Amino acid sequence: MYIYDSVQKTKREFVPQERGKVSLYVCGPTVYDNAHLGHAKSALVFDLLFRVLRANDYEVTYARNITDIDDKIIQKAQKSGKEIKEITDFYTNAFHHEMNKLGVIRPTIEPKATESLEAMFKLILKLLKDKHAYKTSHGDIYFDTSSDSQYLQLSHRFQDEDDKKQRVEGSLEKKNSADFALWKSVNDNSISFDSPFGKGRPGWHLECSAMIEKHLAKPDKKFAVDIHGGGADLLFPHHENEAAQTRCATNHELSAYWMHNGFVNIDGEKMSKSLGNSFFLKDALKVYDGEVLRFYLLSTHYRSNFNFNEEDLLNSKKRLDKIYRLKKRLFGLSFENVKTSFSDSLLEALSDDLNISASLALIDEMISHANETLDTAGKHKQLKLETLSNLAYIEEVLGFGVKNSYEYFQFGVDKQTKEKIQMLIKQRDEAKKARDFAASDALRHEILTYGVNLMDTLQGTFWEKI
RNA sequence: GGUGCCAUCGCCAAGUGGUAAGGCCGCAGCCUGCAAAGCUGCUAUCCCCAGUUCAAAUCUGGGUGGCACCUCCA
Structure with a gap:
């Protein structure tokens, strides 16, 4: 098996660390809203990878996280007056339901941030102890990017000195502009978690590193996982930061192979709510069979950017x-x-x-x-x-x-219409038998108005939704 | 501004040094009462220029055009 490693930027033979076994970690959704086509694309790509690895006789442990601690979730909770869990459960269930329709196999493990807090504390404590992290006067804890000589090597970036100064002067007691929060302290009554560092919330990047340590990493290996995947936009800063934390807090690198899937655009434009073209999966599933979406979204190579449009979907x-x-x-x-x-x-x-x-x-x-x-x-x-x-x-x-x-060919046709179509087909068959082709063609015409195509075969007449 | 990616038939899209896969659309034919479905056949020298090579869509350099990321983001 060959995999394109988006960090090394080459396609190379895939050799797992442990013979016959593969650990795969993919960044999953933050459950504060409905999943869109981009989430679908990513889930589908790694579902395909999961299947292909298994077909190659690997025993695969596939973890895809659910981010259920996030500022956007909290905002939503505060606005709606609902409990956090109510919101995250709702969107998690919706996500699973939609993935199911797309034929996405459930990963081996789906860790949640709320269930991984201990692992996060452990990482933070280690980073503080080894001076890779520092605490501000407000009680926030930042990762010190200057303490990691390999920082930015994953995403092939370099730090802009001017930019660096400007941003640091701006605020926050950060040592370097690139430093990112491991822990954000909460002093008021808003939602928070108890920790060895007081009340607060974990930083987003930390979550993945912690879950990987908790569920997948083996202490004696060079890499925590064999393959780490996610959307192309996650390479920086998310994966860069994950890799830095893991490198500094443990004795291994985060991943041996990195895979990033391309983006989904809609009619040539980036999906965004401000543009009003955000295409929620739940809406697409009302119009198209989940498998049609699966086929279409997978029909282009996973690394390419994908331009979603209805015409291409119908061709596909x-x-x-x-x-x-x-x-x-x-x-x-x-x-x-x-x-x-x-x-x-x-x-x-x-x-x-x-x-x-x-x-x-x-x-x-x-x-x-x-x-x-x-x-x-x-x-x-x-x-x-x-x-x-x-x-x-x-x-x-x-x-x-x-x-x-x-069933596939009858997607979206209600029972009543099906019965009506069956009845018309029966009438047409009789007309055909009587060689009354004018009547038979008229009936076919009528059937066509239901958006249905007829096919006469030796086994009888079948219909398909167009 | 920085970094990186891409440019193949009308459309979608593989191939990344050995002489252009596949699908949609189109045309011709077979089949069919007629259609539909299915089958058969036909349709590109790879954005431009220069170079390397026996050989380039594939490598190098220079253009042109498109896109992404730059700490919210799959």
């Missing part, structure tokens, strides 16, 4: 449709797993830094070949078994084609 759906039509052609056949060269090729493509394009090309070729053979030699049993196995493999590794074909 046509490609997924082909998988389901083939599946439909083989409906009812008993499954029997057969080894094929296709699965090897597919895994090879995916194992090359998740080369999805090469994988989809292989899938399309497999589908065409299967359809061609089924057209000419419909009773080709071996081919049918192989094709079923291939489709099963695609389901397992890519999560495409996991639904029932008929």
Whole structure:
């Protein structure tokens, strides 16, 4: 398996620290609002990585955190008068529900910040003891970036001297402008946690380092985890800061490989609430089948920036449709797993830094070949078994084609409409039998007004939502 | 201003030194009562200029254009 390491900026062979075992940590959502398409993209990319690692016979421990301590959450709580937990539980549940619809497998561990406070205290105490952190007169604790000679090497940056002075003069008793809060003390009645340093709240960056130490890190290894992932924007400052804390507080580096997924734009513009084009996943899921979104969001290489637009989504759906039509052609056949060269090729493509394009090309070729053979030699049993196995493999590794074909093609059509369509199809079949093509075409026209396409096959007439 | 990324057919998009994958759209044909679906065939020399090389979309230099990050952010 090969992975592009966005810190070393090269694609290199993936070798885990422990033979056959992989630890993977991905920065998850802050649960103060609904998940948007960018969250979906990130979750999907690492879901694919998770699946591909497992298909390569690795035993994977995959942790994706839930940030449930955050200023935005607190603001929301104060404004709405709700309890913090009420808010974070709501959005955490919504997130899980939506991920489920996207076919995202639950990570092995989903640590929460609120459950990792002890691990955070431990890190802070160690950093204070070793003079990598300092306390201000207000009781805040900062990480001293000048105490880490390797600071900024992860994100390949250097410090701007002028900028540095300006910002430090500005406020906060910070030693260096880049110093970041490990602990923010709270003196009033707002929400806080008790700690060895008094009441306060942890800094965001600390959370991930602490969870990794608590759940994944092994003391005798050079790196805390094998792979650390997240959105491209997290490389700096979030990952830089995480890496610095871990490096200074423990005897290991944070991660052996770093993976960053590209951003999702909408119609060429960055998603943002101020622009009003923020596309919440829950809204997209009302209009599109979760798997269509999964397929579309995964259809471009994970490192590229992704430009979301409806036209591309619909084109992409046509490609997924082909998988389901083939599946439909083989409906009812008993499954029997057969080894094929296709699965090897597919895994090879995916194992090359998740080369999805090469994988989809292989899938399309497999589908065409299967359809061609089924057209000419419909009773080709071996081919049918192989094709079923291939489709099963695609389901397992890519999560495409996991639904029932008929349900897939009827997404978003209510029961009443379905019955109506069935009735019209029945009438049309009768007209066809009577060779009254004028009547049959008129009925087809009527059915079309429901946004439905008809297909006459040897097995009968089927319909698909367009 | 600093740092970095990208530029391949009308659209989406692989390939990163050995002579351009795949999908959508389009055209022709097979199949079909007609369609749809499916199948077959056809469609690009890779932003521009210069260089390195037997060989470059792929490496180097210079342009042009787009984008991201610079301490809220997947």
